[in-house]
Amino acid sequence: MADRVGNRGYVTYALRRAAQAVVVILLAYVLTFVVISVLPGDPVTTTLRNPQSGFTEEQIARIVSYYGLDQPVLVQLWHSLSRFLTGDLGVSLRTNLPVSHLVAEVVPSTLVLAASALAIAVVLAFTIAFGVQYLPRPFGPALRAFPSLFLSVPTFLIGLLLIQLFSFQLGLFRVIDSDSGLATFFAALTLGIFVSAQIAEVLIANLDQEARQEYAGVARSRGLGQVQLLLRHLLKPSALPVVTVLALMVGEVLGGSVITEAIFGRAGVGSLVQRSVSTQDLPVLQAVVTLAAVVFVVVNLVADLVYPLLDPRVRLLAGQRRSTARPEPGVPEPGVAAR
């Protein structure tokens, strides 16, 4: 009976969250468009008029009117948005290729980088958190400083350090040869360290908090040892919020790819962003930012939908509030600024 009510609540919850996600994606597109449109000057025509582009005045006029660039911003937005809804991301101003084509070219590389970075971050975070709990003094307590330290080091510095050490000194990989597994590993490590620090912070705080809960003491009074207590009792409630945090970290990884790809000389979404910024290739910039928002929103939607299935406490509440699937207020909010 309770389960049936729960399921109905869950379906309502899922549908509402999905609808919200669609709205958020559309608004993200609009917001990006608005921000890009306040750009001073007229970079579009500047780019087109660049002698190197080889367009004639007539061609430029046709292009400008084709894209409606002579129209008011709101009208442009309307056209752009309707094209976006049909799946058309427009044409790059720099290369004159379809934006979807350009993006599709670089997405796999960044996807591999981002996924490896998240995987490395999770492994690192759990290693640190377990170390904090179970390594003897002074090693365990000393590990507590690690997340804070990782959060204080700029990503670009980690990248430079890794390259200096493993590429220049030890010659393990070449920076130019970006497709090699080792190069990808070190790039992912660069990106993953900052993320691991945020996950480790949440995990350490949760393990501490759960270990202080009444039930932990009561479980020990049933003869459980430290390791059994951790594995059977503390791990699940501590690790559950990590699902949510990990989903939020997708944004960190996508943003961080700009820096990491620049340092490791990788072709990817991040370097495409950097190139589009320097050439003022607005359709590409618009497309990449929107795509990142789509990935973020979809991953977080999945996380929010999965969470109630994992945590029995929120299953029945799922229909009521979105915030139930979020980490408790006591859990440190992950800082969202990236480098």
Next chain:
Amino acid sequence: MAPQDRLTTTTLTRHPLPAPGVAPTDGPHPAALLRVEGLSVAYGGDEVVSGVGFTVAAGASLALIGESGSGKSTIARALLRLLPAGVGRASGRVEFDGREVLGLPERHFRPLRGRTLGFVPQDPNSSLNPVRTIGMQAQEAARLVEGIDAGERTDLVLETFAQVGLTDPRRAYDAYPHELSGGMLQRVLIGLAVLPRPSLLVADEPTSALDVTIQKRILDLLSGLRESLGISLLLITHDLAIAAERAESLIVLKDGVVQEAGPTASVFARPTSAYARQLHADVPALNPDRYADLRAVGATRAADPSTPVKIEVRGVTKTFGTDGNRITAVNGVSFAVPAGTTHALVGESGSGKTTAIRLLLGLEQPDVGRIVVAGEELHGRSHASLRGVRRHLQLVYQNPFTSLDPTWRVERLVREPLDRFAIGDKRERSQLVRAALESVGLGEHLLSRKPSALSGGQRQRVAIARALVVRPDVIVLDEPTSALDVSVQADIVDVLLRLQAELGLTYVFVSHDLALVRQLAHTVSVMERGRIVEHGTVTQIFDDPQEQYTRTLLDSIPVGAGSAS
């Protein structure tokens, strides 16, 4: 400030049930199962338990009694060696079955936990892992029993669940903790503790988070199991009456030091230490007439037919929730309170008493019915005119730890209502604040403190001063002492009754504690599931209850077995 002890034991109107815990056993207990000598526990540099010693014989029961900060729970944790790691340090000697265990390496001590030392925790709602099923956690206890396979373990768990009075053991086994009530969870926890058949059960305030009627049933269960399984019991409680009812000998603790120890009969009936005597005097159930003189003032008013009616609640109903899931929190509730008297609303959790007073304060709107306070209709008013009524109608909350803004100082807290209602000029306000604090027995030196620098009793006095400072006619008291120790409660009750006698205040007093109600109220409404099931004067309700539910409530008051003669 506490009134003179009234130790002449009072005649109670009903005879307490024979408590199994004190049932005479065969002769003196042979060997000490647990012997504690010179036990001290320190957190950081603070010693919270100093040189405590006692013994528990096999099959015997001992209660540790004390208020908060007495170190009683710390002793329990020290015995189980579950003190917070790295912070708490225990020293002294703890012998279990003749074997010193305090200095044992954790490796050697761990097998004792669960198998020989069982533990029943204080708050059942937080004592089971919320994300694992009860069955999975019960298996941990069953694994301590040697020589049985997985199937037998499950059978044993289900059998134990039935033994502790869970009507549907299978359902409890499959449930997550949040799906069961507090009473059921405590049965589960007791079951898990006794399942491996330990020789000693340490129960840390096992009922203080439960309703009174459930409290009695759980204590009966513990006593019954103790007897049938021959387990010794170390009961830790703040309630002298419970201790006396359930244990053969008592130890009274204060600030980590033993004040008095001995067989229940002597410690309870003839306490020799000042603190034990004080504690005895402060337990409402043992001293129903403690405030008879002060209460008489209001009783005269209540008996006088010419006393005007201050509060009238008529046929009030309030329903919460939406279509599929409606709960009628208050159902056709009516009562009237004469000016200058105390009316008590009594009930367990979920009885609707809190909703009733929220309606009375205009914090909720009733679906049906009317409420008249001091001749003024309370509902259907504008915000501004409701404010006017509220000036005469103040509230003291249950928990003084949440009802005072932690960022404000005492002076500002007490002055807030004066500022809001724009009463007097700056100088007058300051005088009124001081006067209000004085009337609740707080000195001026507290004016610049923040709530975190006050004790619970001081905070609740500040809350009362805040309610008093605008000179209201009516004060609604929502379990004002249930978060406080009995000695603090006694002080607060004394303050409230004096103020009523002097200022002619009308109180609506909400409580689950019938013994306390008897001490201070004039009329009583007993609530159950949103309805008033019985209504009358204190004498009528306590001496001649008509309803079964009222009788159950009255029977649940612990009074200390056999001591009231």
Next chain:
Amino acid sequence: MTLSAVARTAPAPAGSRRARRRSARRIPPSVLLSVLVLIVVVAWSVAPGLFTSQDPVNGIPADLFRPPSAAHWFGTDQIGRDVFSRVVHGTASSVTSALVAVAIGLVVGGLIGLLSGFLGGIVDATLARFVDVLLAIPSFLMAVVVVSALGFETINAAIATGVSAVAVFARVMRSEVLKTRSAVFVEAALVLGGSRWHVLLRHVLPNASRSVLQLAVLQFGLSILTIASLAFLGYGDPPPASDWGLLVSIGKDYPLAPWLVWAPAFVTILTVLSLNRISRWLRKTA
């Protein structure tokens, strides 16, 4: 009357509570050290001339690539400028831009969160979607887009960083306001005749400010890193400006003079670490 008299709500023994309160009042040495670091950093940005007399812009051609020494604490760079002097003179820009970023995030995000949490209903629903949108665009990408729209200057990088931090402040402020708004003492204030505005200004804001302050300190550190990253990519003021991120970016081209990277990096890490430490301490003592 003893320290505290809760029978039911306080499982922790009085002793540990007392100990905790005492330790909260005493400031740990690592926090004192962090404060000291920040004082030095602030002094550098207010009066760089007091700490170094060497020219941060014009180098001495005879002094190229000198490793750290007593004369040049952080060595010299490719055109013979004293790196210590460059770092000290770059502090003002690095620190004030981070301050601007935090101020934008705090004011805009705080206001959104406050209105959202306090007014509730349709306002909350609308603002919540807006914050979701800000959150959905990865913050560093957002910063890059904003800075490219505004132009490559450090102040614009600061504004961009601030915009990307709005969502975090809004969320924390909202949850703090909701928590306080449902507190018993707020209802008590209403019963005592307080108006909604009174409750908002006198109760909700002071109680929420602690968490928001702690977040602001944390974001200060993160903003330094974000702005350094933008400068590293060349989205800040161009040389001869000497923002910390820019110094690292230029220094990385001279791998044989590693101090060009390590000196500004060390100062950045130390500053951010100090801010993180203080933020953590504020959280613990809240």
